[in-house]
Amino acid sequence: MDTFEGKEKYATLIFDEMAITQSLQFDNALSMVVGSHKKYVLSKKKTPRKPILKSVGVTRQSQLTEEGQHLYDLVTQANQTIQQLKNKMASYQERLKRAEDMAKATDFPNLLNHVSDSTYNFVMSQKVMALAVMKISGKGYRLLSKLFALPSRKTLTHLLSKLPFRAGIINNKILSSLRLAVQKMNTQERSCVLLFDEMSIEAHLQYNEKENCIDGFEDHGCRRKAAFANYVNIFMLQGACKQWKQPLMFTFNSGPINGLALKILIKTAIEKCQGVGLNIVATVCDQGLANQKAILLLKENVVHKSQTGGEQDNGKSFTVGEKSIVPLFDVPHLFKGLRNNLLNRNLHFELEGRKYVAKWQHVQEFYELDIADDTRMPTKLTDAHVYPEKINKMKVSLCTQVFSNSVGSLMWRLSKWNGIIV
Structure with missing residues (x-):
């Protein structure tokens, strides 16, 4: 205790000396640059003055020169740092006092004598359960950790x-x-869909101590390339008849992946999944150029076999492991593709034996008729849905709201009225 009190007094003297020294240095420097600023102090009203400004005969910081204001800021920051250090020292003193009070408690020696040297070891099932909870909600897991032993x-x-x-x-x-999971599934539950997509990432290198390699280069597993990876491809399985998902694999690429490499990855993933008993019935992806190229390459194998008499080609699927797989594009991109085509082209179709033409002009005319009256019907439609120069082509909701049942049924009814929509 004596040693600590001596150190405390010594630290206090140091802080006080620092404050006095910095204040004196500021006073000497500031008095040199203030000069004629005293003549601007014209107000006779008594106002509270800051100690530092008062020492040089001014009441406001704006009355100082630019150099004086800079020195004033430096001294203010130094005083704040000194105060923070004093508060931190006071906090240490308070914590030390609490520790001393606890050490003097009668039950404290008994607590030390009965503490077990061994820590609590969680079994693997408990760790897996805790990991699942943490992945669902990090904040929720921190709250539960305060209530339970996790x-x-x-x-x-x-x-x-x-x-x-x-x-x-x-x-x-x-x-x-x-x-192991497939062995517990019936035939219907084994049917699934292969999902794959590509996204851009920031190029970054990191040393992997466990694998003794550098991550961040182009890597397809079977081959690596000395090029910075800025794209990643992800493959995942999803049940077609039962709700389940399973991530499969990922690859790093320098730039967008090419169609041939993607075709090899798709075929390899399907063959591996078929080997464990899964039945992949379809693939789902967006309408990227590499995805379209890979699907065309997969279909070319079917066309080649049909020409040699091996299989019959229907043009709608490809074959892996003697099983037909249907390639599908995801619905959001189909909606956007349909809308974007209608912006520049007309859609010719046949309904109940009659030929019709759908134009984006019809949507604009319908919208202008609707906004002309205060009692609007499709209230969600705005200029950002209808006028091409205002449409955000990446936003899916702008497509689905235009192609909704309410908008379509109203347009169909108006089309039957004479002279409104041709």
Whole structure:
């Protein structure tokens, strides 16, 4: 205690000396640049003055020169730092006092004598359950950790680092887990869809200490290339008749992936999944150029086999492992593609034996008729839905609201009235 009190007094003297020294230095420097500023102090009204400004004969910081204001800011920051250090020292003193009071408590020695040297070891099932909760909600897991004995975040992160999940071909442990899960499924539940998509990422290199390699280059698993990766391709399975999902694999690419490489990845993923007993009935992706090219290459194999008499080509599917798979484009991109085509072209179609023409002009005429009256019917339609120069072509909701049942039924009724919509 004596030692601490001596250090405390010494620290207090140091802080006070720092404050006095900085104030004196500021006074000397500021008095040199203030000069004739004293003549601007004309107000006789008594107002509270700051100690630093009062020492040089001014009442406001605006009365200082630019150099004086800079020195004033430096001294103010130094005083704030000194006050923060004093508060921190007071906090240490308070914590030390609490620790001393606890050490003097009669029950404290008994508590030390009965503490177990061994820590609580969570079993794997508990860690997996805690990991699932943490992935659902990080804030919720922190709240539950205060109420229950749960593994720390570091423990769960260490558990994830043990999973060998690298770029490229599907991990064997994932296939083993899938095989065990498939054995418990019936024939209908084994039907699933392969989803794949591409997204851009920021190029970044990081040393992987566990694998003794550098991550961030182009990596397809079977081959790596000394090029910075700024795109990633992700593959995932989703049940067609039962709600379940399973991530499969990912690859890093330098720029968008080409169609031939994507075709090889799709075929490999399907063959691996078929090997564990899954029945992939379709693939789903967006209308990217690489996706369209890969699907065309997969269909070319079917065309080649049909020409040689091996299989019959219907032009709507491709074959992997003697099973027909239908390629599909995701609905949001289909909506956007339909709308974007209507902006520049007319749609000719036949309904009940009669030929019709659909134009984007019809949508504009319908919208202008609707906004001409205060009692609007499709209230969600705005200029951003209708006029091409105002349409955000990446927003799916602008498409679906135009092609909704309410808008379509009203347009169909108006089209039957003479002279409104041709």
